[in-house]
Amino acid sequence: MTIRRRLAIATAITVALAVAAASLASYLAVRxxxxxxxxxxxxxxxxxxxxxxxRGLPPPGIFERSDRFGGPQVYSQVVTPETGLTEGSADTxxxxxxxxxxxxxxxxxxxxxxxxxxxxxxxxxxxxxxSRTYFWDADVQGVPMRGVTxxxxxxxxxxxxxxxxxxxxxxxxxxxxxxxxxxxxxxVGAGLGWFLTGRALRPVTDFTAETEALAGAGDxxxxxxxxxxxxxxxxxxxxxxxxDQLESSAEAQRRLVADASHELRTPLASLRANIEVLQQPGxxxxxxxxxxxxxxxxxxDELAALVTDIVRxxxxxxxxDEAQDVRIDEITAAAIERIRRxxxxxxxxxxxxxxxxxxxxERLNRLVANLLDNxxxxxxxxxxxxxxxxxGVLTVRDHGPGxxxxxxxxxxxxxxxxAEARGKPGSGLGLSIVQQVAxxxxxxxxxxxxxxxxALMTVNFHVG
Numbered sequence: 001m002t003i004r005r006r007l008a009i010a011t012a013i014t015v016a017l018a019v020a021a022a023s024l025a026s027y028l029a030v031r032x033x034x035x036x037x038x039x040x041x042x043x044x045x046x047x048x049x050x051x052x053x054x055r056g057l058p059p060p061g062i063f064e065r066s067d068r069f070g071g072p073q074v075y076s077q078v079v080t081p082e083t084g085l086t087e088g089s090a091d092t093x094x095x096x097x098x099x100x101x102x103x104x105x106x107x108x109x110x111x112x113x114x115x116x117x118x119x120x121x122x123x124x125x126x127x128x129x130x131s132r133t134y135f136w137d138a139d140v141q142g143v144p145m146r147g148v149t150x151x152x153x154x155x156x157x158x159x160x161x162x163x164x165x166x167x168x169x170x171x172x173x174x175x176x177x178x179x180x181x182x183x184x185x186x187x188v189g190a191g192l193g194w195f196l197t198g199r200a201l202r203p204v205t206d207f208t209a210e211t212e213a214l215a216g217a218g219d220x221x222x223x224x225x226x227x228x229x230x231x232x233x234x235x236x237x238x239x240x241x242x243x244d245q246l247e248s249s250a251e252a253q254r255r256l257v258a259d260a261s262h263e264l265r266t267p268l269a270s271l272r273a274n275i276e277v278l279q280q281p282g283x284x285x286x287x288x289x290x291x292x293x294x295x296x297x298x299x300x301d302e303l304a305a306l307v308t309d310i311v312r313x314x315x316x317x318x319x320x321d322e323a324q325d326v327r328i329d330e331i332t333a334a335a336i337e338r339i340r341r342x343x344x345x346x347x348x349x350x351x352x353x354x355x356x357x358x359x360x361x362e363r364l365n366r367l368v369a370n371l372l373d374n375x376x377x378x379x380x381x382x383x384x385x386x387x388x389x390x391x392g393v394l395t396v397r398d399h400g401p402g403x404x405x406x407x408x409x410x411x412x413x414x415x416x417x418x419a420e421a422r423g424k425p426g427s428g429l430g431l432s433i434v435q436q437v438a439x440x441x442x443x444x445x446x447x448x449x450x451x452x453x454x455a456l457m458t459v460n461f462h463v464g
Contacts, residue, residue, distance in 0.1 A: 003197075003201060003204070004194070004197045004198055004201050007193065007197040007200075007201070008190060008193040008194040008197050009190075009193075010193075011189060011190070011192070011193025011196075011197065012186060012189050012190035012193055014189070015185055015186060015188075015189025015190070015193070016182070016185070016186040016189065018185075019181065019182045019185035019186065019189070020182055023178035023179075023181060023182050024178075026174075026178060027171070027174060027175060027178055030170075030171065030174055031171055034167045034170065034171070035146065035164070035167065038146045038162055038164060038167065039135055039146070039148070041074075041162065042074075042135070042146070042147065042148040042160045042161075042162065043148065045074065045076075045160050046133065046148060046150040046152075046158070046160065049150075049152050049158060050150075050152060073162070073163065074160055074161070074162050075117060075145075075159075075160070075161045075162070076158060076159065076160050076161075077116070077117040077119075077158070077159040077161075078156060078157070078158055078159075079119055079123050079124065079126070079127045079149070079156070079157045079158065079159060080124075080127050080155060080156060080157075081124045081125075081127045081128035081155055082124075117138070117140065117145075117147065117159045117161050118138050118140070119159075122134070122149070123149045123157060123159065126149045126150065126151055126157045127151065127155060127156060127157035128155065129151055129154070129155075133148065133149065133150040133151070134148070134149060135147070135148050136148070136149065137164075138161070140161070143163050143165055144163065144164050144165055144168055145161045145162060145163050145164060146161065146162055146164045146167075147159055147160060147161030147162070148160050148161075203227075203230070203232040204232060207224065207232055207235065207236060210224050210225070211224070211239070214243075220243060220246055220247040220250055221247065222243075223240045223243060224236040224239055224240055226240070264303070267299055267303045268303070270299055271296060271299045271300065271303065274292055274295055274296045274299065275296065277292060278292060278293070278296070322360045323358050323359060323360065324358070324359075324360075324361070325356050325357075325358060326356065326357050326358070326359050326360075326361050326364055327354065327355070327356055328355045328356070328357050328364060328368075328389065328394065328461065329352040329353060329354050329355050329389050331361065331364055331365050331368055332350075332352055332368050332387060332389055332394065333350070333352060334365070335365065335368045335369050335372050336348050336350055336372065336387060338369070339372050339373075339376060339385075343376055345381075346376055346379065346385065347383075347384040347385070348372075348384065348385045348386075348387060349384045349385070349386045349387065350387045350388070351387070351388045351389070351390070352387070352388070352389045353389055353390045353391070355389055355390075355391075355392055355461070355463060356463065357392070357441065357443075357461045357462075357463055358441070359440075359441040360441075363437045363440065363441075364437065364441065366433060366437060367433070367434050367437040367438060367459070368394070370430040370431065370433055370434045371394075371396045371434055371457050371459075372385070372387070372396060373430060374396075374398075374430055374431060374455075374457070375396050375397070375398040375400075375455070375457075376398075378398050378400035378401065378455060379398040379399055379400050379454075380398075380399045380400050380454075383398070383399035383400075383454075384399070385397070385398050385399075391463075392460065392461040392462065392463035393458065393459070393460050393461070394458070394459040394461070395456060395457065395458050395459075396456075396457045397450050397454055397455070397456045397457075398454045398455050399453060399454040400453075400454055400455060401453075401454075402449040402450070402453060402454055402455050403447060403448075403449055403455055408447065408448075408449075411431055411447040412431050412432055412434070412435040412445070412447070413432065414429060414432040431447070431457075434457075434459075438459055441461070442461075442462050443459055443460055443461045443462060444459070444460045445457065445458065445459045445460075446458045446460075
């Protein structure tokens with residue numbers, strides 16, 4: 001079921017409940033008003049007899065209507081505690097006129113002959129003075145009547161009753177009208193609900209059509225139109241922002257694949273050529289054969305390092321279960337010892353203060369190792385590499401040529417290699433990984449030319 005249909009049904013149900021409640025309230029109000037008028041007229045007769053006393057008692061049987069202008073017929077009956085009806089009631093009733101007698105302008109009710117109003121135990125109790133005045137409803141000769149029983153003297157009660165067939169006729173007509181109005185209200189509400197929900201959901205329909213067209217086209221550069229500042233417009237902005245991120249991610253992925261394939265092509269081609277030469281026995285002297293084997297091993301190590309850099313380049317977050325307190329000064333000291341073992345001719349001057357950061361030891365070790373490897377690669381022969389750590393700031397300085405003004409903005413770009421770097425081993429991912437690991441740990445890294453020459457790399461950790 002579509003949203004529009006659900007909203008239209010909900011609107012129709014809401015209108016139906018509202019109209020039904022209003023109709024029921026109107027019906028009950030009119031019914032209470034009409035019956036209240038009947039009760040008032042009966043109560044007025046009881047009050048008049050109460051004021052007049054026993055002399056005001058009506059004769060037994062039918063109480064003639066006194067309204068000569070066509071008022072409603074009122075029936076009366078005197079009740080005693082013992083016999084119920086007073087003597088001579090039935091005889092008088094036979095002489096009386098029923099509601100069908102039109103001699104005085106005529107009532108619109110049916111004719112009632114020899115009417116005897118119902119007498120119950122409660123009516124006798126009212127006559128005996130043990131019960132109070134009360135109103136009642138009864139069906140007399142098929143005519144609905146509304147009556148009252150009230151004490152008027154010691155041991156005597158009187159019943160007054162009026163036909164309410166006209167009231168019921170009015171209520172039935174009103175009920176039919178209210179049913180028609182309710183049905184029409186429901187139909188109109190359903191139609192308006194369908195129309196208005198269609199108008200209200202038109203932006204959603206357009207949004208759905210646009211997204212379907214965008215998904216079918218497969219073009220991540222397309223964007224949804226944004227009109228206004230309502231919820232649909234906000235949703236379109238969020239969706240466009242998601243598309244921006246998706247496009248950037250797809251572009252980064254394409255660039256990564258292209259750059260990785262380009263970087264892998266050269267070492268793989270060189271490795272293949274060396275292996276093909278080694279497959280031909282006796283073509284090289286033993287010294288050149290051994291040197292070629294060493295070259296193959298170095299190229300394999302370089303290829304493995306390149307693959308590792310590419311894999312780590314895809315890591316972007318630190319999981320909560322990975323983070324721990326890390327002594328970055330100890331990691332830096334261990335990395336310096338590794339440099340001294342691998343490069344005995346390199347001098348490293350260190351000044352490390354105890355520093356604890358929240359992070360992943362393996363990734364922080366990679367950050368420091370890449371900084372030192374970059375410094376060793378570019379450092380001038382015979383010059384020291386200076387490493388300092390204090391107040392959460394790690395600096396690594398070499399005494400090489402430093403960065404050119406054109407290369408400095410691209411130092412941390414993935415796979416970027418300057419013209420001078422293309423003749424040296426490396427993948428162009430080292431400093432990119434440094435920046436990535438730093439950002440993962442909430443740190444910042446900058447590259448600059450040191451005073452007096454050389455490159456100065458600075459990592460600013462946020463320590464507590």
